[in-house]
Structure formats: structure tokens, C-alpha cells
Amino acid sequence: MFGVVACPKCHAVRSVELVHRSAGCQRCGYRMALDKVRVWERHDAQAELAGAIARVKDELTAPALKADEIFAPEATPHGDMRSRLLDALPDGEIEEDELLVRARGVRIPEEKAREILLALLTEGTLCEPRPGWLAKV
Ligand SMILES: [Zn+2]
Known part of the structure; x- marks a missing residue:
């Protein structure tokens, strides 16, 4: 029995080879x-392994691709992002860099x-108490 990890x-x-307890x-x-790591796929035949490894690699790199999709400007309506950004604001002041994170x-x-x-600064929802810092008005 073989596994992909x-x-x-x-x-x-x-x-x-899953008969082993560990692998380098x-x-x-x-x-x-091997009892601590996730075994993504199990196969009896060694011939299946190349395909299995490729699938697991794909899956592991998928979140990066999804992030790119999500970051496409059209993906989310502007208003939705705006409310998410407002939700991310604390009650007090926050450094602009921290807010961007x-x-x-x-x-x-x-x-x-x-x-x-x-836009929020211009319309007065936010103010800039000191350079580089933001706060809700
Ligand atoms: Zn390693």
C-alpha cells in the first residue's frame, strides 16, 4: 500500500510505502x-502514484490560485468590500498599514x-488623526 503525503x-x-512508520x-x-501526517491518497499500485502526486500538488497550490480569483476587481461588488472594510475597523485608531493587512x-x-x-476619508466616515493613522469619526 502506497500513500501520498x-x-x-x-x-x-x-x-x-505505508508499511513504514516514517519517511524522510x-x-x-x-x-x-506517517501516523502524524495527512495521507492525501492511498493506492495499491505504484503506477497510480505519479498521477496522485500531481493531484496533491495541484490541491496544495490551489489556495493561491483561488486568492488570485478572489482578488479580481470585478469579483466582488464595491459596496460589499466597503462594508467588510468597515467591519475590519477597530473602535480606536489603527495604522493604515495594519488596516491594509x-x-x-x-x-x-x-x-x-x-x-x-x-472615499471614506473624503466623505468624513474616517478621519486621519495623525499621518498614517485612521479612526472612525
Ligand atoms: Zn520537507
Whole structure:
């Protein structure tokens, strides 16, 4: 029985024989305990492994692709991003950089977040108590 695992340290994907208790990572040398790591796929035939490894690699890199899709400007209506950005604001002051990090956390690309911030400052929903800091009015 073979399994496909990803190294917890460097995320390199490899196949292992599941009769073993551990396997070394071919990239970083980390020793994985096979009962501790997620076995993504199991196969009896070694011939299946190349395809299985490719699928697991795809799956591991998928979140990056999804993030790109989410970050497409048309993906989310402006108003929705605006309310998510307002939700991300604390009661007190926040540094603009920190707010941009939070905006990214709620799937608002930085460019869009800056645009919305500017609009909020212009309409007086936000103020800039000191340079680089923002607060709700
Ligand atoms: Zn590794």
C-alpha cells in the first residue's frame, strides 16, 4: 500500500510505502511520522502514484490560485468590500498599514482598500488623526 503525503515543513509532495512508520522528506530531509501526517491518497499500485502526486500538488497550490480569483476587481461588488472594510475597523485608531493587512484578510486587494479608504476619508466616515493613522469619526 502506497500513500501520498506532503512534508509538514516544506510542503514537498512525495509517495511513501505505508508499511513504514516514517519517511524522510526528499527536499528538506525532515523525518515525517506517517501516523502524524495527512495521507492525501492511498493506492495499491505504484503506477497510480505519479498521477496522485500531481493531484496533491495541484490541491496544495490551489489556495493561491483561488486568492488570485478572489482578488479580481470585478469579483466582488464595491459596496460589499466597503462594508467588510468597515467591519475590519477597530473602535480606536489603527495604522493604515495594519488596516491594509486586515483588508487583505477579508479578501480586499490593497489597491481597492486604498480606494475605499480615500472615499471614506473624503466623505468624513474616517478621519486621519495623525499621518498614517485612521479612526472612525
Ligand atoms: Zn520537507
